[in-house]
Amino acid sequence: MDDAxxxxxxxxxxxxSAANPPVPTTTPIGGNNATGPLPLAGLRxxxxxxxxxxxxxxxxxxxxxxxxxxxxxxxxxxxxxxLRGIREFLKVRTSYDVLPLSFRLIVLDNDLLIKKSLNILIxxxxxxxxxxxxxxxxxxxxxxxxxxxxxxQYYCQFPDEIDQVDQFRLSSLRDIERAIGVxxxxxxxxxxxxxxxxxxxxMLRTRARRIPLVxxxxxxxxxxxxxVITQYRILKFIAVNNEKYTMMLKKPVREIGLGTYGDLATAxxxxxxxxxxxxxxxxxxxxxxxxxxxxxxxxxFEAVDVIPCIKGGAYDELSSTVGDAVSRRADDFPGMYSCGxxxxxxxxxxxxxxxxxxxxxxxxxxxCLKGIISLSDILKYVLLFGEEDDTIQTEN
Numbered sequence: 001m002d003d004a005x006x007x008x009x010x011x012x013x014x015x016x017s018a019a020n021p022p023v024p025t026t027t028p029i030g031g032n033n034a035t036g037p038l039p040l041a042g043l044r045x046x047x048x049x050x051x052x053x054x055x056x057x058x059x060x061x062x063x064x065x066x067x068x069x070x071x072x073x074x075x076x077x078x079x080x081x082x083l084r085g086i087r088e089f090l091k092v093r094t095s096y097d098v099l100p101l102s103f104r105l106i107v108l109d110n111d112l113l114i115k116k117s118l119n120i121l122i123x124x125x126x127x128x129x130x131x132x133x134x135x136x137x138x139x140x141x142x143x144x145x146x147x148x149x150x151x152x153q154y155y156c157q158f159p160d161e162i163d164q165v166d167q168f169r170l171s172s173l174r175d176i177e178r179a180i181g182v183x184x185x186x187x188x189x190x191x192x193x194x195x196x197x198x199x200x201x202x203m204l205r206t207r208a209r210r211i212p213l214v215x216x217x218x219x220x221x222x223x224x225x226x227x228v229i230t231q232y233r234i235l236k237f238i239a240v241n242n243e244k245y246t247m248m249l250k251k252p253v254r255e256i257g258l259g260t261y262g263d264l265a266t267a268x269x270x271x272x273x274x275x276x277x278x279x280x281x282x283x284x285x286x287x288x289x290x291x292x293x294x295x296x297x298x299x300x301f302e303a304v305d306v307i308p309c310i311k312g313g314a315y316d317e318l319s320s321t322v323g324d325a326v327s328r329r330a331d332d333f334p335g336m337y338s339c340g341x342x343x344x345x346x347x348x349x350x351x352x353x354x355x356x357x358x359x360x361x362x363x364x365x366x367x368c369l370k371g372i373i374s375l376s377d378i379l380k381y382v383l384l385f386g387e388e389d390d391t392i393q394t395e396n
Contacts, residue, residue, distance in 0.1 A: 075251060082248030086382055089242055090197035095190055095213050098229045098237045105227055107132050110140055110171045114151060117143060117170060118311050125330065127304040130212050130225045131170055137222045139214050141187050145286075145303040147173050148310060152277055153180045155315050162315070189214040192226045197383070200234060204380055209286070231375040232358055238382070239353035249345035253373065256345065258381055259362055261371035266291050267301060269323035273309050276301050276322055287372070289361055290322055295368045297361055299326055300336045338363050341370060348378070 108117055108129045121127060121143075128144040154176045155165055168176065177184045186206045190199045192213040203211050213226040239246055253259060265279040267288050276288050280303060290299040301322050308328050309317045334356035339348065341362060351357055362371035 078248045079251050079256075080386055082245040083382060083385060085245035085248070086238055086242050087197065089238070089245070090200060090383075091195050093196045093237075094193050095196050095199045095211075095229055096192040096226070098196065098233055099192075099213075099227055103227060105130075105225065107225055108143060108170060109134050110169070112170050113166075114148075114168045114170055114172070115166055115312070118148070118307060121307060122311055125332075127307060128210060128228065130228060132225065133171075137220075139189060139212065139223045139225050141173075142208075142210065142212055142228070143170060143173075144210070145306055146185070148306055149277055149280065149303060150176050150180060150182055152274075152306070152310065152315070152318065153182075153281065156274070165315075188212075191215060196234065196237075199229065200379060200383055203231065204376065204383065207376075209376065231379055232352075232356070235349070235352050235375055235378060239349045243353075246349035247346050249349065252342045252344050253339065253348075253362070254341035256381060256385070258345065259360075259371045259373035259377050261362070264289065264369065264372065266369065267322055268292070269298065269321060271322050272319050273301075273306070273322060273325050274318040277306060277318070286374075287359055289369050289372065290326075291369055297336075297338065297363055297367055297369050300359075300361060301326060302358075305329070334358070336361060338367075339373070340364065345378075345381075348373075 106120070106124055106126060106129050108120065108131055110131050110133045112120075117129075121129065128142060130139060131141045131143055132138070133140045150173070151165065151168070155162065157180055174184055185208070188202055188206045188208055189212045190202055192215055199211055203209070210228050210230040212228045215224045215226050216222070217224050265283045265285060265288050267276045267279065267290050269290060269292075279288050280286065286303040288301045289297055290301055291297055305325055309320070309325055337351065337355070337357050337360050339360045339362055341364075348357075348360065358375060360373040361369065362373060364370055
């Protein structure tokens with residue numbers, strides 16, 4: 001299963017015209033084939049990426065009965081009713097239910113060279129894969145972009161060992177973590193027939209954005225990796241099957257405190273890839289907004305963008321600019337989605353239902369950066385708001 005990409009039939013919503021008021025949707029920006037507004041001045045051609053400014057927001061067209069006509073207490077009651085409805089749904093559905101009717105699963109042998117694993121991920125258009133110990137016939141973890149960032153840190157700390165880095169195998173990832181002083185992530189998985197609510201809580205507790213489904217073979221008693229589910233697929237599953245309850249989440253993101261604001265890590269198109277990687281490590285984040293000198297959002301550099309930069313062990317490519325790196329994205333890159341602080345959670349779920357959304361960049365009316373809403377933020381709010389146990393940390 002390609003756990004990092006949505007099915008091909010999921011179309012991106014188009015931008016609204018001036019003659020028609022905006023509907024609750026966003027337009028992807030920053031993708032090679034992004035549609036919507038006119039390009040910014042200085043649009044580049046050829047292999048470079050057309051950087052497109054944020055377009056329509058998630059603000060739905062208001063009817064005669066606006067939110068201001070409704071009492072706060074009624075709005076709060078409806079919001080909690082929607083959240084409880086979603087939670088009950090997650091408790092009666094299993095993780096297996098999230099899987100599509102057909103999917104592919106790529107599992108990598110733990111003895112594979114890290115250098116070769118890069119090529120496999122790129123060739124198959126995925127950004128993560130379960131790891132398998134063939135000697136012990138056991139699931140041993142999940143390979144993600146974070147592992148490659150750790151390899152880059154090792155290369156930076158021990159530049160004289162570049163030849164050794166090329167010979168590292170996936171089984172060496174834990175040794176690399178110890179060498180650079182990184183606390184290893186918990187090797188988390190869930191049984192596919194356990195409640196989906198349990199998988200969501202486990203993802204939040206371990207700060208994982210994806211979780212493998214691991215079963216036990218009845219005949220051999222050995223583990224079997226069934227698939228991998230992501231936060232995006234879980235939220236899309238909620239959006240598709242719980243419109244009755246997601247439509248009740250009408251409070252704006254500003255009011256419910258959704259997202260991260262202030263002291264945001266940012267970069268420019270001329271910053272090097274390595275500089276941005278250092279920011280990700282420092283702030284423990286998976287995406288860095290790219291802005292201009294006026295703080296207007298041009299694009300976003302994601303942890304998964306690191307993978308093509310070191311393809312074939314070309315660590316010298318890390319000195320190239322962020323602008324060059326994002327221009328190498330695949331043609332089907334979904335783009336970047338934006339929203340405003342007054343946009344509502346029901347509209348965000350509507351966008352997740354229609355499009356491949358992995359985070360939202362919060363901007364003002366001048367397209368200037370205000371904050372970031374991650375899928376972890378949304379999942380945490382849906383599961384924990386109003387509950388006593390609200391201590392789980394998330395990341396962007």
